[in-house]
Amino acid sequence: MLTKKLVIAGREFTSRLFTGTGKFSSSVLMEEALLASGSELVTVALKRVDVANAEDDILRHLAHPQFHLLPNTSGVRTAREAVFAAQLAREALETNWLKLEIHPDPKYLLPDPIETLKAAEELVKLGFVVLPYIHADPVLCKRLEEVGVAAVMPLGSPIGSNKGLLTREFLEIIIGQSKVPVVVDAGIGAPSHAAAALEMGADAVLVNTAIAVAGNPVAMATAFRMAVEAGRMAYEARLAGPVAHTEAVASSPLTAFLD
Ligand SMILES: CC(=O)[C@@H](O)[C@H](O)COP(=O)(O)O
Numbered sequence: 456m457l458t459k460k461l462v463i464a465g466r467e468f469t470s471r472l473f474t475g476t477g478k479f480s481s482s483v484l485m486e487e488a489l490l491a492s493g494s495e496l497v498t499v500a501l502k503r504v505d506v507a508n509a510e511d512d513i514l515r516h517l518a519h520p521q522f523h524l525l526p527n528t529s530g531v532r533t534a535r536e537a538v539f540a541a542q543l544a545r546e547a548l549e550t551n552w553l554k555l556e557i558h559p560d561p562k563y564l565l566p567d568p569i570e571t572l573k574a575a576e577e578l579v580k581l582g583f584v585v586l587p588y589i590h591a592d593p594v595l596c597k598r599l600e601e602v603g604v605a606a607v608m609p610l611g612s613p614i615g616s617n618k619g620l621l622t623r624e625f626l627e628i629i630i631g632q633s634k635v636p637v638v639v640d641a642g643i644g645a646p647s648h649a650a651a652a653l654e655m656g657a658d659a660v661l662v663n664t665a666i667a668v669a670g671n672p673v674a675m676a677t678a679f680r681m682a683v684e685a686g687r688m689a690y691e692a693r694l695a696g697p698v699a700h701t702e703a704v705a706s707s708p709l710t711a712f713l714d
Pocket residue numbers: 474475476477498527529588613614615616617640641642643661662663664665
């Protein structure tokens with residue numbers, strides 16, 4: 456059964472699993488895992504790409520027609536640096552899509568909401584398709600939507616923590632009120648976390664660490680692909696949901712064994 460396609464800024468995606476390219480033990484393994492994931496949107500940190508070299512190792516392994524590159528600004532600390540990095544990315548990778556990441560604090564890698572909003576506003580005016588990485592803050596999501604971002608990317612838990620959907624309650628609010636696609640990004644440590652995000656109604660998830668550092672990244676990428684498909688299918692099928700009262704409700708009619 457086919458589920459509804461995701462559309463971001465006019466581009467259709469069959470896969471709702473977005474992936475990252477960091478932390479793989481080799482570029483060959485990264486390529487194999489990303490192919491197995493079915494992902495069509497792959498983020499790459501601009502700081503890791505040798506922009507002067509078309510044969511750059513990472514880019515060579517991402518040269519598949521199904522991969523749409525999403526450069527990210529990881530490593531920048533201010534809106535000013537983000538705009539500069541975005542312009543470099545647009546020139547080097549010939550895409551105006553951008554994952555806007557501004558986290559000045561290397562310890563927790565938590566995104567700076569003020570700089571992110573400032574940069575998003577400017578980048579949208581400069582013609583970028585902006586997907587900002589942010590805390591799961593419903594108010595900020597609305598503000599970003601107002602300045603014209605193409606999607607919002609609230610975190611499940613800190614980057615690389617594999618702790619899953621610690622922000623669940625706030626993600627639910629964001630999903631409930633967002634007019635742009637919601638991509639749960641960061642901290643998704645297991646396929647079950649990804650499935651839960653999709654079941655809740657998230658439009659997609661972005662996963663890097665959990666695939667890259669798994670014992671078998673190719674098998675894990677496959678497991679994530681299946682979990683994301685299952686989660687989305689469950690969401691479209693509409694979950695039955697918990698009952699409001701505390702007593703059990705029999706699944707079969709309670710007809711007594713009459714004597
Ligand atoms: C690659 C990338 O963009 C990460 O910053 C992203 O947030 C993924 O996080 P995990 O590594 O926790 O999956």
